[in-house]
Amino acid sequence: MIKKEYNIIGVMSGTSLDGIDLAFINFYFKENWSFKIVKAETIAYAEEWLGKLKTLIKHSKEELKELDTDYTLYLAEVIDNFIKINNISSIDAICSHGHTALHKPENGLTYQIGNLPILAKILNQTIVCDFRVQDVQFGGQGAPLVPIGDQLLFSEYNYCVNLGGFANVSTEIKGQRIAFDICPVNIVLNRYVSILGFAYDNKGALAKEGTINNDLLNELNNLKFYNETYPKSLGLEWVNEIIFPIIDSYKLSVKDVLRTFVEHVAIQISNVLNSQQNASVLITGGGVFNSFLMSRIEYLCNNTIQIPSKEIIEFKEALIFGFLGVLKLRGENNSLASVTGAKKDHSSGVIFQS
Incomplete structure (x- = not known):
């Protein structure tokens, strides 16, 4: 049934592995979509799960299937606790991204763990999940999927940028929503700062103490990916195969790498961002809290950068995956061909009933 109002729990786990983001959101439609984040929380991963998720691409398909079941059960427990602690009683659906295990769209492959039907049975709720697979089947990149939310929930901005494991951007060009991954961010920074025993570089303080190695900088900036036209997307495999070997070959100190x-x-x-003039830019994601990184972006960018509330910075992706689920429930397109390169716009994801 098509409704005007939906109470949704959006669930997101990103490549930066900073935890599972959960947001209880009220969506309301009256001419345009509006939303209110009622409750939101990030549940940090225990060391055991961090170890498993960091090595997902090294597992065989059989091992991944076993991990998929374990992760789905773990996700169910995390979501159930969130519901109980916050006394949430009225839920139309739980809309979950899962966690990306493999992403090679050029080979017709994308696999997110945590999207099994048992999730609906355990939680006794309608689940909308597995948003990427259909797009890849339609010849798309399966990413990014957030731009439909940028278009319908944050239309006042010319650019929407997310700084997470990767940086991605969405914008409007000639009446079409365009989006793509820009470059890796926290997936690289967090890996090198972990050598010093930290989970992340607090406010970019360690990077600020380092020195730029111009040879490394030039080699990174000249990578083929940056000259490719959109649609394009990045995955952990690309970082492992391309970025880490280049950086490691220079044998620099951690601070200089950062x-x-x-x-x-x-x-x-x-x-x-400088390809448009007089543009407004919304930047969200955990990378916003790296104040040194933000200062360098602001210095090099010619446009006005807006940083929203802490709630939207941290939970925009959970919010938008919740919104993708709403669109799926309504049978409306939530994946844009202009963004992913699929053969058509479509309503992606699967729905599991309790």
Whole structure:
């Protein structure tokens, strides 16, 4: 049944592995969509799960299937606790991204764990999930999927940028929503800062103490991906095969790696944002809290950068995956061919009933 109002729990786990984001959101439609984030929380991964998720691409299909079941059960427990702690009683659906295990759209492959039908049975709720698979089957990249939310929930901004494991952007060009991954961010920064025993570089303080290695910076900036036209997307496999070997070949100190990579990220993001003049830019995601990175982006970018509330910075992706689920429930398109390269716009995801 098509309704005007939906109470949704959006669930997101990103490549930066900072935890599972959960947001209880009220969506309301009257001419345009509006939303209110009622409750939101990030549940950090235990060391055991961090270890498993960091090595997903090394597993065989059989091992992945076993992990898929375990992760789905774990996700069910996390969501159930969120519902109980926050006394949430009225839920139209739980809309979950799962966690990306494999993403090779050029081979017709994308696999997110945590999207099994048992999730609906355990939670006794309607589940909308597995949003990427159909798009890849239609010849698309399966990513990014957030731009439909940018278009319908954040239309006042010319650019919407998310700084997570990867930086991605969406914008409107000639009446069409365009989006693509820009470059890796936290997936690289967090890997190198972990060598020093930290989960992340607090406010970019360690990077700020480092020195740019211009040879490494130039090699990174000249990577083939940056000259490719959209649609295009990145995955952990690309970082493992391309980025890490390049960086490691220079044998730099961690601080110099961080400083050089921060500059690389700032250059790639500003290159994209400077293609329009007098534009407003919304930036969200955990990378916003890296104040040194933000200062470099702001220095190199010619446009006005807006940083929203802490709630939207941290939970925009959970919010939008919740919204993708609403559109799926309504039978409306939630994946745009202009963004992913699929053969048509479509309503992606699967619905599991309790």
